[in-house]
Amino acid sequence: MTIAVVDYGMGNLRSVAKALEHVADGVPVVVTDDPGVIASADRVVFPGQGAMRDCMRELQARGLRTAVIEAAASRPFLGICIGLQMLFEHSEEADTPGLSVLEGQVIRFPDAAMVDAAGARLKVPHMGWNEVHQSEAHPMWHGIPDATRFYFVHSYFPQPARPELVAGYSHYPFPFCCAVARGNLFAVQFHPEKSHRAGLQLLANFVRWDVRTGTLTEGTTCS
């Protein structure tokens, strides 16, 4: 069994790989830009950081587009941050088309709405620890209490076309979707690799997620 972390030359993949290695119980974690390695991996992690347009361009330039779309349709697949955003049809960030794996748009926190209950201005990027509310029971949430805080850093967020895609949401200042789930695919706007115990638990769940039965295999509690 191997876990492939898709490397398209953007962002801090090392953090993701290190955190996965920490919870993978010896399962090899491979950071790769080889479509063949991605195609043969049992699980695929699609991380991302930086600008969406650059990420899409690099993905295309390295010939990884098809491998990612195919993995997202067939095996346990975890998108993180821009890796989630790229799964949608389109992002407002530099008017960039996405991979259209999921129906919906990625939009920016609208300036006019960024005021809290006390009237204070809210900063963009949304940076720091925020509560994640679970919209549904899912094996990926195993061992993670509802409203646990995860680490976010982003200025754009997804708006899935169909509400049943939403697996979790957060507030800033309005509720926004921060986790999506469909079959073998799970994707999050926050950074589990930087979210301390809760983040490691989510990654441990991913390593043990059996998508056919919708359960986790043995050894599911992360210390």
Added chain:
Amino acid sequence: MLARRIIPCLDVAGGRVVKGVNFVDLRDAGDPVEVARRYDEQGADELTFLDITASSDERGTLLSMVESVAAQVFIPLTVGGGVRTVADVRALLNAGADKVSINTAAVQSPEFVQEAAGRYGSQCIVVAVDAKRVPGTPDDAPRWEVFTHGGRRATGLDALEWGRRMQASGAGEILLTSMDRDGTRVGFDLALTRAFSDSLSIPIIASGGVGSIGDMVEGVTLGHADAVLAASIFHYGQHTVGEVKRAMAAAGVEVRL
């Protein structure tokens, strides 16, 4: 809602955490991984490492230190000190840093911030601003000037103007240090913190002057800081991160407990 962040700051030299007073009498304060783990256990929201030697021959040591910490501590790590080129930024990110802090090099070459943010994204570019009050302005409105080289060299730049410019250049965050308060332990320059936080749209990390838990709480409640950074109050065992967070929660500040 989003929590305000508490960030312990660690000075490093030669791959070790050190402590001293005003850069002299440096004493070894431990293995970076152990110190990082201790603050992580206490609930630190992020960690900042400042390489106070920052000489080019020690870059390798710094990078291997970042690697060891990043392999074992799973919260955001910022590394600063002597970051001058895009290659420095890349090397630190590849070693496992999540953000890099740029100070003197931003003043020497403002395009550098734009280039680094364009290449790696604003989320990983922190611009450190060392600001000092300018005495005797005619209208009595407080003003601050940017200093570089650890506060030794004046630049003539208005700090708030500079902050706005760095935001426009793609800085994702400002690490704002009051040179007047740094090391004094009498509290943040709250007017400075508030001026930045209220006029910029990116997060502000307040730094310089913390001597008590109350100072950290005020940085948020009165200074409007998005995050507060402190060194000595944690290093000398005076307080834990948890104590600061409980005091903030009691004052009605949203924190990650």
